[in-house]
Amino acid sequence: MKVMVTGGAGFIGSHVVDLLTQFGHETLVVDNLLSGKREFVSPKARFFEVDITSPQITKVFEVEKPDVVIHLAAQVDVAHSIKDPVGDAHQNILGTIRLLECCHRFNVKKFIFSSSCAVYGEKDDCSIKETFPIQPQSFYGISKYTSELYIQIFNTLHNIPFTILRYANVYGPRQTSKGEGGVISIFFKNVLNGETSFIFGDGEQTRDFVYVKDVALANVLSIENGTNEIFNIGCNSKTSINELYQIITSLASINIPSHPMPARKGDIRYSRLDPTKAANLLGWNPVYDLQAGLDETLKFYKGS
Ligand SMILES: NC(=O)c1ccc[n+]([C@@H]2O[C@H](COP(=O)([O-])OP(=O)(O)OC[C@H]3O[C@@H](n4cnc5c(N)ncnc54)[C@H](O)[C@@H]3O)[C@@H](O)[C@H]2O)c1
Structure with missing residues (x-):
C-alpha cells in the first residue's frame, strides 16, 4: 500500500512511519516541521516539507495518489489552544478538511485520524467507553471532535x-x-538534568499512559481493520501525577523533590480509556505496561 502520514516527522507519526516501513508499505511523510524533526523520519520514507493547510498539499496528492492517509499533523498543545483558539482551529479543523477534500478528489481508500481522550472532557473516575457523552473542556478537544464529525x-x-x-x-x-x-518527557528531562519539576494542582489527577509503539501499531492495524469505527486507544490504567513522578525519580535513581503549582485551566481530573472495542474489532492490545515503556523511554533520554 502507498501510505501518506501527515505529521510523520513528529513524536507519534515518526513511530507510525517506522512501523509502516517495517511492514513493507511505501510511505510518504508530509510535515511542515513545526514541532517535528527531519531526523526522526526513517530514510525508507519519502519526505515532503508541506503544510497541510496550504494549497501545495493538493499537488502532493495529485502526483503521489496515496491509497491510505494516516492523519496526525496537528497543533497538539491543549494550553496553546486556550491562548489561540483561532490558530488551533486553523491547523486542526481546516487542515483536516483540506485533507478530506484531497482524499475525495484523489480516491483515497482509507482515512485514519488521531483523535484524543480530550473529546470526553471531565468524567467521574471510571473507565471511559466510546459511547460516553462528548464534553470537551478545551478548544483542542473541540477541534479534535469537530474533525471527527467532518x-x-x-x-x-x-x-x-x-x-x-x-x-x-x-x-x-x-x-x-x-x-x-x-x-513524562518533562519529568525525565528535568530529573536527568537535576532540575525541579512542577506539579499542577494536588498531583492526584490521574492519567492513562499508553506507549507510543502500541499507538503506532493501532494505526497500522487500522489500514485493514475497524472501518468506519471509533476506538479508544489506551491501557485502562490509572496513574496519578504524584505516583508518576515517584516512579520516574526511582527509575532514574535521582531524588529531587517536585514543586507544587496552581492547577491549570482546562486540565481534567481523571482520564482512563476502555480499549475493549479496539481489542475486539481492531485486534489491538497494548503490549507495553508502564514499567516496560518507561524503561525504554529512559534509555532514549540517557542516549543509550
Ligand atoms: N501525544 C499525545 O499524548 C496525544 C494524545 C492524543 C492525541 N494525540 C494526537 O496525535 C497526533 C500526533 O501528536 P504528537 O504528540 O506526535 O505531536 P507532535 O507535535 O510531535 O507531532 C505533530 C506533527 O505534525 C506536524 N505539523 C503540525 N502542524 C502541521 C501542518 N499544518 N502541516 C504539516 N505538518 C504539521 C508537526 O511538525 C509535527 O511533526 C496529533 O494529532 C495529536 O493531536 C496525541
Whole structure:
C-alpha cells in the first residue's frame, strides 16, 4: 500500500512511519516541521516539507495518489489552544478538511485520524467507553471532535472509509514537552538534568499512559481493520501525577523533590480509556505496561 502520514516527522507519526516501513508499505511523510524533526523520519520514507493547510498539499496528492492517509499533523498543545483558539482551529479543523477534500478528489481508500481522550472532557473516575457523552473542556478537544464529525460526514456524502483513534496520554522516545502525554518527557528531562519539576494542582489527577509503539501499531492495524469505527486507544490504567513522578525519580535513581503549582485551566481530573472495542474489532492490545515503556523511554533520554 502507498501510505501518506501527515505529521510523520513528529513524536507519534515518526513511530507510525517506522512501523509502516517495517511492514513493507511505501510511505510518504508530509510535515511542515513545526514541532517535528527531519531526523526522526526513517530514510525508507519519502519526505515532503508541506503544510497541510496550504494549497501545495493538493499537488502532493495529485502526483503521489496515496491509497491510505494516516492523519496526525496537528497543533497538539491543549494550553496553546486556550491562548489561540483561532490558530488551533486553523491547523486542526481546516487542515483536516483540506485533507478530506484531497482524499475525495484523489480516491483515497482509507482515512485514519488521531483523535484524543480530550473529546470526553471531565468524567467521574471510571473507565471511559466510546459511547460516553462528548464534553470537551478545551478548544483542542473541540477541534479534535469537530474533525471527527467532518470525517464522518465526508464518509456519508463521499464514501471515504475512515478509522478514528482516540488516544489516551501517549509517551515514549522522541516526545517533546508540548503534547498531551508530555509530562513524562518533562519529568525525565528535568530529573536527568537535576532540575525541579512542577506539579499542577494536588498531583492526584490521574492519567492513562499508553506507549507510543502500541499507538503506532493501532494505526497500522487500522489500514485493514475497524472501518468506519471509533476506538479508544489506551491501557485502562490509572496513574496519578504524584505516583508518576515517584516512579520516574526511582527509575532514574535521582531524588529531587517536585514543586507544587496552581492547577491549570482546562486540565481534567481523571482520564482512563476502555480499549475493549479496539481489542475486539481492531485486534489491538497494548503490549507495553508502564514499567516496560518507561524503561525504554529512559534509555532514549540517557542516549543509550
Ligand atoms: N501525544 C499525545 O499524548 C496525544 C494524545 C492524543 C492525541 N494525540 C494526537 O496525535 C497526533 C500526533 O501528536 P504528537 O504528540 O506526535 O505531536 P507532535 O507535535 O510531535 O507531532 C505533530 C506533527 O505534525 C506536524 N505539523 C503540525 N502542524 C502541521 C501542518 N499544518 N502541516 C504539516 N505538518 C504539521 C508537526 O511538525 C509535527 O511533526 C496529533 O494529532 C495529536 O493531536 C496525541
